[in-house]
Amino acid sequence: MMKTIDGNQVYTIARTASSFFFQRKSTTIATEDYQQIYNAIKDLLTLLSCAITFRSIALLEHYLLWLKLRLGAFAITDELFKYKMDCIRRALEAELDQKPAVYFFDEAVKNVQNQEITITPIDENVRTYLNYIMSMDREGALHFIESMMASGMNMHSIYLNILEPALYETGRLWQSRVIDIYQEHYATAVTHAAMSLIMTRLKENNGGGGLSVIAASPSGEGHDLGLRMVCDFFELEGIHTFFLGCNIPTESIYKSLVFRKPDVLCLSLTLPEFLPDVVALIHMIRANPVLTSMKILVGGQVFNIDPVLTEKIGADIYAGSAMDAVKQMRVLL
Incomplete structure (x- = not known):
């Protein structure tokens, strides 16, 4: 039976894996990024512990793909990513007497090794809304949403075809270090405002059966x-x-x-x-x-x-x- 990894073990394994990784110092990695790389290893181990607890290899695989994208923004090549995974594996073996946990990790890494990260194209409406947000033009973004409503686009379409894809894209841009975290938070704040604007224009429905x-x-x-x-x-x-x-x-x-x-x-x-x-x-x-x-x-x-x-x-x-x-x-x- 697989045992989970406790908090103390997470920190110990993260330090060991980081020491392995930094032995192969890359000139393409800025010094200020080292702490973030260590944090990424620690977060991965926390996720591994959760995935083991709930017997969900899918959670670990998804995080590995996300991490691959995120670390790519720190000049971590595919080859370095593989090396990093090997460092974590070596640290798990060195610090844990749990072969099943190592096997679980190996399976997830193998499953995502050759998977490509696909980027969903965004349409013109999403791009227009995002342009307002990236310019920190709240009024422009809200006026654009108002214009979509005036054109006959219903609430469901605006939410699912403009607001939701725009937020996914801002998240991806942050992961890739194209935008700063303040821009992602600003996008969320403006979208909250857009949703409030839409809801004030809708008539209350008295159905629902009292649910x-x-x-x-x-x-x-x-x-x-x-x-x-x-x-x-x-x-x-x-x-x-x-x-x-x-x-x-x-x-x-x-x-x-x-x-x-x-x-x-x-x-x-x-x-x-x-x-x-x-x-x-x-x-x-x-x-x-x-x-x-x-x-x-x-x-x-x-x-x-x-x-x-x-x-x-x-x-x-x-x-x-x-x-x-x-x-x-x-x-x-």
């Missing part, structure tokens, strides 16, 4: 825009939605459930390291007889990578997109 939803992301999770999109779609369906946002402590989410007793809890997760918090919350919910009829719907990048995690953590429903979440809710109606 109520509490939506949140657990403590530590800093992404909530996708969850808010889902909640806006729910509101358009007439579903009574309580959007708590992100970075909500597990105990606080639980208290809100006991207080409101919703029909559905909607949880969104982008980062795998917070899966244990979601599991702890679900255990608390299942132990309370008052909440036995409540359904738990999960979504976000973690579950899109490995939908089987839905069953593993004890949730009821997986939604792969905002529209899928709406379809799942219509079934409950």
